[in-house]
Amino acid sequence: MGKFIGAGLAMGIGAIGAGIGEGRIGASAMEAMARQPEMIGTLTTRMILADAIAETTGIYSLVIAFMILLVV
Incomplete structure (x- = not known):
């Protein structure tokens, strides 16, 4: 039973970190694209x-x- 809780916590905490990181990356990229539309491709x-x-x-x-x- 304990290994299921451990696996769930490992996956949950890792997913939270990845989700927050990807959200911040996307928000920063959209903000940069709004400021400099000519750089959208890069x-x-x-x-x-x-x-x-x-x-x-x-x-x-x-x-x-x-x-x-x-x-x-």
């Missing part, structure tokens, strides 16, 4: 790259949750 590319980096936290927490469930 900003979009950088936003997608930054989102991918922020999402790795969620992916790592998913892997750890599976390891808790299957190994421990």
Whole structure:
């Protein structure tokens, strides 16, 4: 029973962090696009790259949750 709670907490906390990070990245990118519309292409590319980096936290927490469930 404890490993299910541990896996759920690991995934939940990791997902919260990734969600907050991606939200801030998106908000900052939209603000920058509103200020400089001529840079939309460059900003979009950088936003997608930054989102991918922020999402790795969620992916790592998913892997750890599976390891808790299957190994421990």
